[in-house]
Amino acid sequence: xxxxxGVTAALLLSGSxxxxxxxxxxxxxxAGPVGASVxxxxxxxxxxxxxxxxxxxxxxxxxxxxQKVRVKSGFNPFNRQQPSRQREQQGGGSGFIITPxxxxxxxxxxxAGGPRGDVVDEVTVTxxxxxxxxxxxxxxxxxSDIALVKVNAKDLPFVEMESSAKSRVGDWxxxxxxxxxxxxxxxxxxxxxxxxxxxxxxxxxxxxQTDTAINPGNSGGPLFNLRGKVIGxxxxxxxxxxxxxxxxxxxxxxxxxxxxDALRKGERPERGFLGIxxxxxxxxxxxxxxxxxxxxxxxxxxxxxxAGDKAxxxxxxxxLKVNNRDVTPDDTLSYIVANIKPGTKIPLAILRExxxxxxxxxxxxxxxxxxxxxxxxxxxxxxxxxxxxxxDDAQVIRDALGIRAIPLTSEIARAIGMPQSIKGxxxxxxxxxxxxxxxxxxxxxxxxxxxxxxxxxxxxxRAINEAKKADRKAVLxxxxxxxxxxxxTTVRID
Numbered sequence: 001x002x003x004x005x006g007v008t009a010a011l012l013l014s015g016s017x018x019x020x021x022x023x024x025x026x027x028x029x030x031a032g033p034v035g036a037s038v039x040x041x042x043x044x045x046x047x048x049x050x051x052x053x054x055x056x057x058x059x060x061x062x063x064x065x066x067q068k069v070r071v072k073s074g075f076n077p078f079n080r081q082q083p084s085r086q087r088e089q090q091g092g093g094s095g096f097i098i099t100p101x102x103x104x105x106x107x108x109x110x111x112a113g114g115p116r117g118d119v120v121d122e123v124t125v126t127x128x129x130x131x132x133x134x135x136x137x138x139x140x141x142x143x144s145d146i147a148l149v150k151v152n153a154k155d156l157p158f159v160e161m162e163s164s165a166k167s168r169v170g171d172w173x174x175x176x177x178x179x180x181x182x183x184x185x186x187x188x189x190x191x192x193x194x195x196x197x198x199x200x201x202x203x204x205x206x207x208x209q210t211d212t213a214i215n216p217g218n219s220g221g222p223l224f225n226l227r228g229k230v231i232g233x234x235x236x237x238x239x240x241x242x243x244x245x246x247x248x249x250x251x252x253x254x255x256x257x258x259x260x261d262a263l264r265k266g267e268r269p270e271r272g273f274l275g276i277x278x279x280x281x282x283x284x285x286x287x288x289x290x291x292x293x294x295x296x297x298x299x300x301x302x303x304x305x306x307a308g309d310k311a312x313x314x315x316x317x318x319x320l321k322v323n324n325r326d327v328t329p330d331d332t333l334s335y336i337v338a339n340i341k342p343g344t345k346i347p348l349a350i351l352r353e354x355x356x357x358x359x360x361x362x363x364x365x366x367x368x369x370x371x372x373x374x375x376x377x378x379x380x381x382x383x384x385x386x387x388x389x390x391x392d393d394a395q396v397i398r399d400a401l402g403i404r405a406i407p408l409t410s411e412i413a414r415a416i417g418m419p420q421s422i423k424g425x426x427x428x429x430x431x432x433x434x435x436x437x438x439x440x441x442x443x444x445x446x447x448x449x450x451x452x453x454x455x456x457x458x459x460x461x462r463a464i465n466e467a468k469k470a471d472r473k474a475v476l477x478x479x480x481x482x483x484x485x486x487x488x489t490t491v492r493i494d
Contacts, residue, residue, distance in 0.1 A: 064092040094177035094221030102151035106220030139263030162229035177221030187213035203338030207249035272340035273366035275306020311361035321349035379443035393461035402433015448478035
C-alpha cells in the first residue's frame with residue numbers, strides 16, 4: 001500500500017493474497033466485438049444500463065491464481081535466522097477478452113504474487129457462463145502493470161478499446177469485474193478526472209479517476225463508456241479503509257494499447273531514458289536561484305555512459321524543459337522522457353549554476369526494473385529481507401549463510417566505491433545469520449569460497465553445496481570491503 005494525501009492509495013487486492021488492482025454500436029455476435037448503445041432519458045441520463053451490460057458482461061472474465069511461496073515459520077528464540085516453509089497462496093482479479101480466440105487483458109499484479117512479484121504457478125479463467133479454462137501467460141510488464149493471458153478457445157465474445165481522450169469529465173462509465181470474490185458485478189458512475197497524476201512517478205502516472213465503485217478484485221477489469229468501448233483498465237483506489245469510497249483509478253486505454261501491442265509480439269515495451277536521478281525543485285531552492293516555483297527538476301546523479309551523460313548533463317543542473325515541454329509537478333521529467341521513442345533527438349532547456357543553457361540529447365532505452373535497482377544501489381540503506389530469495393541458487397545461499405547475494409555489476413561497483421576490476425557477488429541483505437555474526441554486512445563483496453573464485457551467484461551456491469557434500473560445517477569466504485584488502489572469514493553453514 002502507499003499513503004497519499006493522508007489516506008491509503010492501494011492497488012486493488014483480492015482473495016487470500018496480496019494481489020493488486022490496476023463508436024459505432026454493433027450487434028452482439030462472436031464474429032465481432034460486443035457493444036451496444038444506451039438509451040438516454042430526457043436530460044441525457046441513461047434510462048438503464050441493462051442492455052449495455054447484457055452485451056458486455058460475457059466478455060469480462062474472472063481470473064484466479066495459485067502460487068507456491070516460502071513464508072517464515074513461527075518465532076524460535078534459539079534460531080535468529082527463522083526457517084521458512086512453503087505454502088500455496090491464492091489470489092485473483094478480473095480481465096477482459098480482446099480477441100475471439102481468447103486473448104485477455106488484465107493487470108500484471110493479478111498474475112504476479114509473492115513478496116518479489118514473481119509470476120504465479122497457475123492461472124484459471126472463468127467466463128460468466130461458468131466455463132473455466134487454464135490460461136497461459138503471454139506477456140507481462142510490471143512498469144505499466146499490464147499483462148496478457150490466453151485461453152485455448154474459439155468464437156468468444158470480445159470487446160474493443162478506445163482512447164479516453166474522447167471522454168469528458170462527467171461522462172457516464174460502468175465497471176464490470178469480480179470485486180471481493182463475489183463474481184461478475186456491474187457498477188456505474190462518472191469520469192471524475194482525466195490524466196490524473198497521483199504521484200506514483202514514472203512513465204504511467206496518468207489515470208482516469210472515477211467514482212464508479214471499484215473494489216479489491218476489480219483489478220484488471222474494464223471501465224466502459226456508453227458505446228461499450230474499454231477506455232480504461234481498473235487498477236487502484238485511494239481509501240482510508242482499503243475499499244471503495246468513490247476515488248478509483250483506471251489505466252487509460254491509450255496508455256495501455258502500446259504495451260499490449262508489444263506484449264502480443266513477445267517484445268518488451270520501449271520507453272525513453274536519460275539515465276539520471278532527479279528530485280523536485282523545492283520552494284527554498286527556487287527562492288535561492290530566483291526561478292519560478294514548481295518548475296523544473298534537479299539532477300542529483302548521472303549514470304555514466306547513458307543518454308544524459310552523453311548529452312553533457314552535470315550533477316546540479318536543473319532541467320526546465322524537455323522537448324519544448326515545461327517540466328512541472330503535473331508533467332514530470334520522468335513521464336515526458338519515458339514516453340519519447342528511444343533514439344529521438346530532443347532539446348533540453350536547463351539552468352547550470354543559475355545560467356540558462358540549451359543542450360541536445362538522444363533519448364536512450366529504459367532498462368529493466370532489475371537493472372534500474374542495481375543502478376540505484378545504496379550501500380548505506382538498511383535493508384531487510386522482503387521475502388525469500390528468488391531462485392534456487394539464491395535460496396541455497398540464504399539458507400546456508402543467512403544473506404542475499406546479487407551480481408556485482410559495474411553500476412553497483414561504482415556505488416560502493418569498488419574498482420571495476422573486482423569480480424564477485426555483493427551482499428544485498430546481510431540478515432542476522434551466521435555470515436552477519438562474523439561481521440559480513442551489506443555492500444561487502446564475496447570474491448572467493450575455499451580459495452575458489454566466486455564471480456556469480458551460481459558459483460557461490462555451488463561452493464556451498466560442494467561443502468555440504470563433503471560434510472564440511474563451514475566455508476572460508478574471501479571478502480572485500482571498500483578501501484580494504486581481501487580478508488578471509490570462516491562462516492558456518494546453517
